[in-house]
Amino acid sequence: MNLATVSPLIELRSVVKVYNSLAGSVTALSGIDLQIFQGEFLVVTGKSGSGKTTLVNMLTGLDRSSSGEIWVDGEPLHKFGSEKAAKLRGRTMGVVFQTFELLPTLTVLQNVMLPMDFAWRYSRWEQRKRAMNLLEQVDIADHAKKLPTALSGGQQQRLAIARAMANDPAILVADEPTGSLDSATANAVIEIFEGLVQEGRTVFLVTHDKDIAKRGSRVITLSDGEIVGAKENVHA
């Protein structure tokens, strides 16, 4: 794929994020420029405190940047309020967190149906059918009626991925999705992401695991809020 001729799905231009706290101002991101293209498996690595999670929050619109521009699917996310950002996220992105962030009072099936409900997509029966399909894809359909707390860590992360896929988003953003999992389960989860990339989706994955980083199509390294390295992996 010749990236130079294709317009990026996500583009960050000079994005800065400054946190103000009792100890003073802390610059978490200092002028990030980044382009993410469709079908990419972009992995972001870096040490703790390098700004990885802040970057996730910026490009998903979970938090607002202090300055700079963020374009998602041709739309200026940096100009959006939280309301418009939530709608854009619901339409174009699925987010997976390290601690799964499942809603404890909804069943496995209902957790997957919730984003579809919020987005007013699909009829209720379609929502249910689609949710069951997604659970089958991640291999936890048998647990559909259970509460998330009844699942193992790996199963909860699969559920989180299924939920992220609910509205058929073009982009999947995962923040340390394997951080709470053992290596075998982590591998299974990454395989799911790889499968999704093969289907043509874009995956933006944050990890500090070097082995997982190697499995991305492109790896960028963050340090002190700046991109200090970028590398493209060539897989057989």
Place this chain on the structure above:
Amino acid sequence: MLRARWYKVINDLFGNKTRTLLIVLSMSVGLFALGIILSARTILSDGLAESFATIHPSSGTVRTTELFDEDFIQSVRKMEEVQDVDARRNISARVQTASGEWKNITIFVVADYDDIRVNKVASQSGAWPPPEREILIERAALSVIEAQVGDVVLVRFPNDVERRVRIAGSAYDPAQLPAQIDGTPYGYITFDTLKWFGEPYGFNELHVIATHPENKDWAQQVVNRVKDKAEKSGYTIPMSMTAEPGQLPMDDVLQGILLLMGLLGVLSLFLSIFLVVNTVSALLTQQKRQIGVMKAVGGSTLQILGMYLVMVLAYGVMALLLAIPFGAYGARELSSVLAVFFNFDIYSMDIPQQTYLIQAAVGLILPVLASLVPFISSLRISAAEAMSSYTMGRGRFGKNWIDQLLSGANLWFMRNLSIRSILLSVRNTFRNKGRLTLTLVTLTLGSATFISVFNVRASLTSTVEDMIKWFNCDVMLTFDRTYRADRVEFDALSVPGVAQTDVWIQLPTRFVRSDDSESGMVYMFAPTVHAESLIVSPTIAEGRWLMPGDDNAVVVPSAFLQDEPELHLGGDMMLKLDGKKHTFKIVGTYVGMAFLPLVYTNYDYITQITNRVGEADALMVKMERHDPAYVDAATRALEDHFERIGVRVSMVSTINNERTEAEASFDAIVALLLVMAILLALVGGLGLMGTMSINVLERTREIGVLRAIGAPNRGVALVFILEGVVIGLMSWAMGGLVAIPMSQGLNQALGQAVMGVPLTYSYSMPGLWLWLFIVVLLSVLASFIPARNASSLTVREVLAYE
């Protein structure tokens, strides 16, 4: 099939039963209090009006000294301005109670009990009409004379004839002051029985209904015309009275109670709203992370807001399901108790529809409106912040001067304490200042209201003391006519136990307005005014008390000035005495109940202008000792002595009894205040428990952290219990302060309604200490239960707690 989000709402509601129960209880107690107050208010008002209407109430009463017969009744009935008239014989007799004590009793003699046209009396139990040589007793009076239907009591008439009469039944006479309040029981006999007592046939009391009874001024004029007619017919009128249209006796007190209930209802309403805001904001703090997740998966603010508003509505519905039936039950019980106290029947216990509507509005709409503030502020934070896992809080503690004060060097004295948790508890209290403020506002309001209720109760007692203390005597005797003052004083002083005596004279009078119209009966009391006088000044509202040199000075009740706008302090007041007009100068107003207007003037002046120099019809006696038993024994000896020498005593009042009776007139208010205090303690207490429990619940993860770093379960629980106690103590102290203006306001409102002046302010220290005890107890309970539950979880479970 429901949408997924509604499953979350349902599961949140029923998944966390403890939290739902706490929130629903907090909300329902406020709604319950509101329901009781609103419904009881309407039931009582309607019951009073209906009860009064059924008795065909009189516009006024005219009493004669001489007896009159049916011809005079007929002549009054023919007056154009008179709608109807009826007559009775009113006799001030004495009755011996089971304990041997002689009590005053008013006995009515009615010609035809089946044809009472005005101020109807109805049968309550037993015989009707009263059989010959038997008596009926007003239902509220049976307890006063310590007797039951079927008992035989000894009755002594003013002619000294004593007869043993059987109580054949009880009657219901709502036109009279309830016996337990004014201490005077009422009995009903026939003219045959009257004859048996050696009394002649004849009436001495006319009950008149004016043609337009609803117009008080007109009713007043009609009563005065009847009185004039009686005087022209040769009768002496010792008393005439015009009733407030549509009002039972004690209406002022009942209105005071209803007003107080209204005010406390408004306070309960505020308390409920604060409880709702408090619990909802606590709920939102607990759900903050989940709100972040829902935002992250595409939930819009409106969608999430809708979910939580539906949740609040559901809490409201559940609270209403509890509050409506219990509120209705409470209102009916309270109304029954008050109706018995005020001696009227309630015909309908129907709960008014507006109560349901107001409860529903308060339970459903107000919580939603009140929740909007915490909702919107909660939903405004970014999803990333909402989802940030357990942190030290976003710059919440350590930023301002309060935190600085509670940190480091300033608390050096605590460092050596073995309980380090005190330090942590105190600092924890101030960590979330928004929550603390809300909790404190709610609890302070509850504390202040509870303490204020006790303050009003203490103020009522102080007011009674103020009303009584100006009688510097132990007993007051009223004679059936005037006697030589020096003679009755000399005779009284010869009785063992009598230490000092004083006399006064009392006269019926009427205020003559500038347009020559006349007021109803005004009692003129003329005490002697000198250094050894046994009447000292009552509590003066404005101006001054009488002085020895005063001629035409008069001191009037402050409530009277409100009723008669042309009167004012320093102004003239024309009074009609023995048919002649005399001008007096108002030198002062005093605090007093406004059942009967009493004006005070100088004895020397009054006896001079009415040709009664050296005469008295009332004697005040100070005994050598003042304990009730001694006073009662000496009084009996004095009565016996007067009886022997032919001085007829028509009424005896000891100050101890007067105090008891004055306090009894406030009993209903005091009882109601106590009920309200308990209710408010429940509201405030549940609010405290709810808030503290939710405080602990939302910090379950923090408990995990404390335990993970080695804190023992007891140590963890202690941190939270102490935090609860710190909050409880702060609300108690602030409530104690807020109670000062709040109870002043309540005293003002209640005093104005009942007596025309504010109550004598008194701060109840027992109320303050009682609330301290309750607050500390509730704080400990409220924090202990959830802290113990949280500490029984494993560290892993606690850290994973959502």
